[in-house]
Each structure stands twice: as C-alpha cells, then as structure tokens.
Amino acid sequence: MNDLRFLLQLAGVRRRDLILSILAGSVTLISALSLTVLSGWLITRAWQMPPILDLGVAITAVRGLGISRAVFRYLDRLVSHRVALGATTRLRPALFQAVSTDPTGRAHTLSRGETLTRLGSDVDRVADFIVRSVIPAGVALTLSVLAVLGAFLLHPFAALMLAAGFCVTGLAVPWLVLRAHRSAQAVATADSFVTALDDQLLHRSEFAVAGLSSARIDATISASRRSSNALVKAERPLAWASLVEQLGVGFSVACILAVGLLFYPGEPTWLGMLILLPLAAFEAHGPLATAAIHAADARDAARRLRELTAPDTATGTLIPPTMEIEAAELELTRGEKIWNLTVPFGSRHLITGASGIGKTSLLLTLAGLIPSRSGQCTIGGIPVEQINPSWLREHVHAHPEDEWIFATTIRENLLVAAPMASESLMREVLDAVGLGAFELDQLLPAGADSLSSGQRRRLLLARALCSDAEVLLLDEPTEHTSHEDAQRFLNMLLEQPLPGARAERTVIVVTHEPEAAKPR
Template sequence: MHEPDLLRAGWDLLQPRLPRLLLAGVLGVLSLCSALALAGVSAWLITRAWQMPAVLDLTVAVVAVRALAISRGVLHYCERLASHDTALRAAGTARAQIYRRLAHGPAEAAMRLPSGDLVARVGTDVDALADMLVRAVLPIGVAAVLGVAATAVIAVISPAAAAVLAVCLLVAGVVTPWQSARAAAAQEEVARQHLSDRDVSALLALDHAPELRIAGLLPEVIAESQRRQRAWGAAVDAAAKPAAIAAAAPTAAVGASLLGAVVAGIGIADAVAPTTVAILMLLPLSAFEATTALPAAAIQLTRSRIAARRLVDLAPPAPPVRPAPQAPRIAARRLHADVRSGHHRDHAVRVQLDLEPGDRLAITGPSGAGKTTLLMTLAGLVAPLDGQVTLGGTALEALDEHELRSAVGFFAEDAHVFATTVRDNLLVARGDCEDDELATALERVGLRRWLAGLPEGLATVLSGGAQALSAGQRRRLLLARALLSPARIVLLDEPTEHLDAGDAEDLLRALLRAPGLFSTERTVVVATHHLPDDTGCRQLDLALAVAADLAGAGSRDAAAEQLIGQRGVGGQP
C-alpha cells in the first residue's frame, strides 16, 4: 500500500468527528492570530508611547494588549480541549474497528502474532495514529492559515519584506519538516520494532513467570526485555536527531526574515510612520510561532504512517460485501474432516474423522503434537493446509459467522478471565442466562463450595482476572462457560490441566461419557495428555497419526486399523 493510502486507511480507522476537528482548528488559528495581533498592537503601543502622546490616546491600545494576551491563552486552552477530545474519541473508534475486523476476519490474522506484538499494535500503534490529529493535522492547518495571514499583513506595508517572509516561511514550514521526516522514517521503523520486541518479552515474563522460573529462564527473559527497552530508547533518540536539527532551522529563518524586514524598513522609513516600521519589525516574530511545531508534525506523520501500516497488516479492511447465495441450512450437525492440520507442512498431520451428534472423541498426544491446532481447525479458526471441514455437508467457510459459532465452539486452555464479576465472566458464553443457571453450571464443574465462599456470590469481582483464581479453579470456570454456551459441538483444549490426577480423571469421565456433564445431543471433543482407560469413548492419538502419515498411505491404513482395534477409534487418523 502506498504512503498516502496508508494515511487514508489510518484516517478511515480513526473516523474523527470533523465538526469538532474544525472547531479545534479555528480555535488554534484564533489563538495564534491573537499572538500576531498582540505583536502588532504592542509594536504600535511602544512606538507611540515613545512619542509621549496624551494618555487617553493609548487607552484603547493598552486594553487591546491585555485582551489579546488573555484571549491567546484562553483560546489555546480551548483548542487543546477540543483537539484532545477529538483524538481520544477517534482512538476509541479505531480500537473498536480493529476489534470488529479481528472478530469477523480470519483468525490467523491475530493468532500468528505473539500477544506482546498484538498489545503493542492495538495499544501503542493506535495512540500513534490518533496523535496524528493533534500533533500533525492541526499544526499543519493552523500554520498554513497563519502564514498566509502574516504574509498578507506584511505585504500591505512592504511587498519586498512580505516576499522574504514568504520564502523563509516555506523553508521553515515545508523544506525543513520534509527533510526531518525523511531522515526519521528509517530510524522510527527500527524503534517501533524494538518496542514490539520489548512488549513481547515483557508479556512472556508476565504470562509464563512460574514455568520460566522453574526452567531458570526468567532472569534471561527479563534481561531481554530490558535490553529491548534500552535499544528502543536509543532508536528513538536517533530518530529525534533530525527533529533537533530541524528545530534550529526556524530560528535561522526568523533571523533571515528579520534582516529582510530591517532592510525593507530602512527603505520605507522616510515614507511611513515610525509605528508602521515597528510593526514591520515585530510581526515576523509571531508569524514563525506556528512553524516551530511543523518538524515535529512531519515526524509524527511518519510515525502515524508506520503505525497505520502495522494496523492495516493486523486488521485489513473488509472487502466490499457482494450478494451471495445463501448457504443451505444445516439439517444435521454431523462434522466431517479430511484435512492436513498444522501451521507448517513440515509439522502437519493428516486427520480423517466423522462426528455424529452426541459423539464423544478424545484427542491425545504429547505436547507439540498439534492437538490445539487440530481443534482450532475443526472450529474454523485456522485454515487447514489441505482438505476441508464440513458441518452438515457445508464447508465451514461457507457458513455465516453467527451460525458457525452457535454450532461449533472452541474453548482454549488459556481463555481470558476478565477482571469483573463471576457473573459477567460466565455471561461471556451466553448473555441470557439467569443466576440459577450460572450457579448450577458452577456446581456441576465442582465449584459449588468455591461459589459459596465468595463474599458476594456471583457478584464478586475477580480482581486481576485470572490472578484471583488458582489454576484449577480457572479451568473449571472456563469449563462452566462451555456448559453454558449454545454450541452444539464443543471442542475443549486441556480442560483438566492443573487438576490433581484423581479429580482430572473423574472430570474427564464426566466429559467423555454420555450422558455426563454435557447432554447426549451435544458432541464433545477433548484434547488431553492423559486419558483414563474406562471412558469408553473414541480416541485419536496424534502421535500414531503422525507416524502413520510419515510411513505412507499403506502403512497409514494399517496403523488406522490397529488404532481402531486397540483404542476403539471410530474415525481414521
């Protein structure tokens, strides 16, 4: 995507309120015009007072100086209020759009990124994009209006001085910011990458501190985050050097403009009043006030462009909606899969299975075998490398999003627990549940005593989200969500992890027997490391499936027959 297209895409994400943005621009122009008028009136007052007229001749000018000085500060404050209100609302709109695009777009757009990078994009990059309004768009607009106004006023007194002023304004307001932005672009890209890497390391340390501490890697991860922080600071400092150089250019332009005004003033001194010459000398000082923010505005445009590119890569705009034939309604909830599942072809497994309504299936295998990826493939969250998953004879990608999610639900082992009430954490699964139904679900997953011990019951706030629960309580709470969900096919990823062996086996039996925790009409697929011998359900061992896939088609059929005979598997791996 070209650079202007990136800024246009960023503008579409922000969707700023144009009336409020125009109001901020008008207030900014009025504030600097007050400064321009203050310089002119002050020059007239100083020169006129030197001539020692009657005091009454200066009264209006004195009052005007006070009024302009006060109005400048008041107008600038009002402009800050309006512009920041616009930017904050635009940032909220951008985040809402990104969340909406992620929710309705391909799941791999977010799943392929580390959580730290995702947080950096939705957090820091959106802020950088919204800063474009306050630090780039408004300063550029205000400087353009003020420059034209100042040049016009000077032209009335001296066209030659106005020409010099116009050239100096172009140098300070166009050439210098352009060079500053061009030099900062490469440095800022490096700084942004360091910032993302820092957030990835920090979140890795926060999310997996116990495991890293046991493995002895926590200090190394923290040190990496600190190193990335220092590298980010160094890159930002390097990116600021062109801005520092550009900040000196307006001072040189002011000096050149003043010299031009002095020369022009000397030339017209005999033809105009001394007060006019004084105005000619002081006006350029205020005319350049708006250009001092333009180098920073140009660098901000560069940062916002980079942020827009990262946000568009994360959540590209949805293609235009075209009329399409309605997908047939699913008469039977039969799930069929004949896919090669995995993120890379070198680490993929061929899976063939059929799940009728009410079936129970256990997917086993060591860590890294691909259990989670297979569940996400069956849920339509990750596209298979080859093959297709169908529901009632209809491909998952042809189904309406709402229809698919009401039919198939994937429940991750690390699903988020929100820092809100227990009730709200359960209503995430289905919003129309009554308190009795919520309490029953918690009781069925073994959290009755825990709920009874909460000070406010379902209204108790889980401060810190998952930190308010033990690992086992978190798994049971997530399992209660699955019970409450409307999905007819439930895909559970490690639902008994972090439970003691006895409780884990009891819970797995309740999940994989019909009837059990789930009704006989609902299909249940569980990915787990360990499976009790007496569940009586079908089993798919991914380790054997991988071995059979590597051995070839003939060996795969033999392995499948052996697997069916030993494990009672209904589908082929």
C-alpha cells in the first residue's frame, strides 16, 4: 500500500466519497460542455431562420444549463471540501494519537518545528491532494471520455484528434510542470543566497571592523546571481509546458476544423457542434498541471507522516534485570564529546558542561529516544535498542528543557506524567518546588505564557517528581531560577530524600551552570 492510500485510509476517506466528489465536479463541467455544444447547434440552426417554436426547447435548455452550471459548481465545492476537511479533522487526532502512544518515541528525534510541520502543513497537503489532485484528475478523465465519445458520434477522425490533444494537455504538460517543480525544489534546498544574506545582515558590523564588508557584499551578490540563474534554469520547463499546452489545444482545434471542412455533410448544426466541442472539452485539463504539483507535494508529506506513524519492526523485546545505566565510549549524534559513565540504581548523578557538548542528546540517548553514533548505552547490561520500548517509556522518563506546558489546569499538567497521582502527592510536590501557593485547579489559559520562566521550570520539575519512573533524566531543571533556588533544587535532587512518587530512584541531572551546585 502506498503512503497516500495509507493516509487516506487513516483519515477515513472512503472510495465512494471520492467518487461522489468526482461525479459532482464532472456534472459541473458536463453542464458547461453541453452548454457550449448546444449553443453551437442553436447559433447555426438560428442562422437558417426556422420557425421560432423549433428553437424553443434549445433556448430553454441553454438557459437551464447556464444556471445549472453555477448551481452544480456550488454543490461540487460543498461535496469536495466536505471530504477534504473531514479528512483533516480525522487525520490530525489519529496522527497525534499514534505519535503520543508510540513506544519507540520517534517524535523526539524531530524538532518542535518539524513536528509542527508534520501535524500542520503536511496534513494540509493531504487535504490539498484530495481537492486539487484526485478530484480534478477524476473530473478530467470523466469529461475527456465523454468528449471523445461525443466527437466520435460526430466523426471518428474528430474523436482521434481530440484524444491526441488530451494526451498532450493531460500527460505531457503535467509532466513538464512537475519536472520544473522538482528542479525548483532542488535549487531552493541547495540555495546559499539566503544564508549569505543572513550572515551579511547579522554580522555586518563585525565584517566592517575586519575590513571584509566589500568582499562579503560581493560574495552575497554572486550568491544571489547564482541563485537567480539556477532558478531560471530550473523553471525553464514551465515555459515549454505553457507552449506545449497552447500548441496542443490549437493543433487539436485546427485538425478538428479540417475534419469538419473535409467531411462537411451539408448540415450547419453539425459543423457548429464539431467546432465548439473541443473549445469546451479542454477546460477540464486546465487544473491538471497544478494537480501534478500538489500530488508530488502530498506524496512527500505522506511519506514523512507514514514514517512517523508506521510500526517499528526493529524494536527490542528484552527486559533489563537491573536498572544500572552504563555508557561506554558513547559518541552522540550531536556534540564531539565521548561519554563514559556508570550510574547504579538509586544513585544521583550531575552532569555539567558548556552548551553544545551534547548533554541533552545524552539524556535522550540514555532514554532510548535517539540512537548514538557509536559506542554503547546499556541498562542492566542490555543495550537500550534491544529493550522493550514500552517498558523503557514506563520506567525511564526523560524531561527535556523545552517540555510542553499545556493550556489547562496545573492538575492536568502534572497528570501528564502520572495519570494516577493523588491530590496529596501533587500538593507535596508543588510545595517542594516552591509552587505551594498555586491551586491544583488553577487554569493556565496561555500554557507556558501564563507562567514566568522560573515558574515554568518549577512546574516541569514537579511533573517529573510526580511520575513513578525508576529513572528520571532531567534537562536543566534549575534554568531561570535564582542561585539560591537552583542550589536548593540541586541539593534536593542530588543529596536529600526525594519528594514525589518515589523516594528512591535514579536521577541524572544535566546543567550548564556548575556554579549552581556550589554554595556561596
């Protein structure tokens, strides 16, 4: 099953919903096609000046088709957007549920911006795929078949010329546009101009002092020129696509006109319908170039979303006999430091160092959330990648510095880590971290923005202490607190009896402020 079909099923999009949307769009353009062909008949028939009653049905039909086209277009938009918006409404909760319950914790390998892109614009691209790719392609196919059949009834050669034109506008043009789109994406990915411009604007004072302003400006101009030239080259197929589309339509119309002149049976109405039929038939092929672009973008988005939700068949199944954590010659994906440490169960461990050496990556690696570059990380002698991920998520909790504060009550924010925590436990922990003045049912309407930076750190620390995990991995728990409070928190975490759900557990704390652990 391909990625797009998988996501459409996950979003609850049924085949009959898509067929109904395609039929609604097809009826709209069938009305337009019928209106054009009937108008051709009416014009040529009226030119023969028959009795007015002979034209009554045709005149009424033209008026009815003109009105029905707008009505059917409105119904088409209602039906298609109902399918697409319903899909996004079901898809986002399904993705969020899959990510939040994923025992492998793959979402931790993404930045917050990447996660927002997955659940935001990537889901929107799947909806765009329905409205701007699947439905237009289905409508174009339906109308093309009907138009060719109609042309065949007028003359077989006309049907052949019309089918050839449809192959050009429905296949060749979208292929050229998609090729240009892919080339433009590659150019944008490799574009160095934005980086050069950002450096020039951000560090212009330093460049001026160093006497490098002119050289850096010239380099930025050169990067801009290269970027523009590459983009023009990448989008050149768009010009060819436009030319091919116009030539395809014009050639088909000219050939059909030649068929009409060569095989004219002496009936003006036949000629009028034959000439106007291709002019209206190509209307359905107008959105196909854009449909190809949206389909390509949706395919990329679907691949990323499926990677986020697909079950990981490589997860481990073992359960460690003990909770001793050990890292041996561990090289992380970020930072150049090689880590070696042994942390027996129940011990407290403080890791200090400058920002950027990989302290946060170490915690995430110890928790089995991201892989290491080399070396080994074990719990109870078993490599973390071989441990059952569900067990690991339950017994080892990593609390990153940017952990989320939800726009709900303090109680609900604590229950995120400990769904079964009692009220007395939550009150004890809040008192321990200096938030005793807050009520459990106090609402945080703006999430983290409802608190100061120090209060946010205290609430996150309280959340960690409420959990029942045997191992707590805490990232910068004293950030944005005063020196006295930071020292008190570190003493509580490293020396004193722990408040919270477990008095005895392993605690590993990382901080870039070693002075916070030293009394003044």
